[in-house]
Amino acid sequence: MVAIRIENLTKIFKAIAGSTIAVDDLSLEVHEGEFFTLVGPSGCGKTTTLRIVAGLETPTHGNIYFDGDRVTELPPQKRNVSMMFQNVALFPHMTIAQNIGYTLRIHKIPRTEIEKRVKNVAEMLGIADKLKMKPGQLSGGQRQRAALGRAIVGETGILLMDEPLSSLDAKLRAEMRTEILRVHRRINATIVYVTHDQVEALSMSSRIVLMKDGKCQQIDTPAGLFNKPTNVDVATFIGTPSMNVLSGRVIRKDERMGVEFLGATLPLSDEAASRLDDTQNVLIGIRPQLLRLRAKRESAQDIPVTIDVIEPLGVEQQVSVKPEYGPEITVVREEASDFKEGGVGYLSFEYKNAYIFDDESGQTISFTL
């Protein structure tokens, strides 16, 4: 197990048309044995960061340390890491056994030892009967297992994974997610995992860094990212469907502060009020699961809406509603369908379940109203 430290990492890709900053002054630490995930929208620099850790790209500035040793200039061959690639990248002309054992052969491990270790890994991953086949003869899931096998057979201290599951269908992806977690528990490796899928990130990781435009937005545990997002970007990226973000305005009425949005005025808690100025513009974030949609108005603060689209999701249903003022709002509700598209409903929520973000910087101001 190896700890990784990334220090002031910057990567600029120069091109004739102009340069792009892929990674912008990123610093973070991955603890040994951790399952650490880099997540973010495409183009956020997460894959570039991983490739720099692997040694496949050289950073423009900054350093990489493995267990305190600087490895910034080391080529990939000398870093003693293993990697799983987005497109599997099994060697098409070699058998599965040769693919898995390739790294052992390069490191001049005796043949009998190679055979034994390849067999062990293949059995662990349930592909022992496929060892004599070529990658082209395997299904997508089996190829994925073989690629995982090739990555773990060398018993390197660091295992890098670049969106390894993105080419699989939903069912296989869930299966492989479990497989990777199972493998992580059995081997002694620090895993750095890259994905754009926040569900994958939340369900697998010990800790997550959320990146956007090459910058670190937040490093936290899955629960921390979900419950305490540092800004509106993190809040909307994490969670499905995305958090509803509505613009509002702080007002003062009879020494009490409140926030006005969607045509209603809601009082602010003392804690939230202490961090806000009068007449400040803010963004209000509410998760779709924490909104209530009822057929009857039960309180003066309920917001009347028109039901736009109803999408059944099995147990739950996702409803898009349109208030009189403001943008479309998504609600996820467990109740059986008693609404019709085009009908009328009333929206309410508990104040403690809403976030307040700064209108300009997007930074979180308060975790409740």
Next chain:
Amino acid sequence: MTRRRLQTIVIYVGIIFVVLVMGFPLYWMVKTSVEPPTTLFSPPYSYIPTTFSGENYRLLLFETYFPTFLKNSVIVAFFCTLISAVVSVLAGYGLTRFEFPGKKLIARGTLFSYMFPPLMLGIPLYIIFDSLGLRNTYVGLVLAHASIGIPLGTWIMWQYFQIVPKSLEEAAWVSGASRMRTLREVVLPIATPGIITVSTFAFAFSWNDYTYAKIFQDDITMFTVTTGINSFVERTAVHWGLIQAGATLITIPTLIIIVFLQRQLLESMAVGGLK
């Protein structure tokens, strides 16, 4: 329905016509070579050989320099193919995988240089080879042939390496393989169809070349099969029997290559956008 049938008929008529036009000279070549030399100029001429004789081949192989021509051609074609393949693979790999200014220009330029007619390069090359003492040598002719084989080969390999995913190489590097080892064990096996195509083109060009062989080699012991056969056209006599027998023999290697490698050739031509 009838329209489609008409279309088929038109296509077949076209194919038959082309096959006749292209095939008849070949047929005539083989026919003349297996007939006794005496029947050549004694009418009536029939389209089907009536008497067979190995006399032309006996004369060709035992009474002329043809075995020497054949040896020269094999040596030159072999080394031209080898050099073209090795240089094209390395150059094509470099053009695909390394970043340097003017890369695209160089890659396209290689194809452009291939388009020069051999005759145009022949004269400057003659002057260079003459001053270097490379006329009437294998080295000179091999280099001249490779100057055609390498640009085309480099361009084909440049196209071919672009379809070999870079992540395959990266997977090998992370596994600990050096760049050369990765090229040998991962890239080349995948690029085999491309290498076969490059080799075939280089071989075919060298084997069939007349221009360079004519310009650089004036010693009859250094003639290749093409210029050698031309030497059977003498001031006082044209030895048709020898010419046709020689031509038949030198067609055989090309024929074998086409039959056995057709699939790979078409495959890599599709990759290179040549088809």
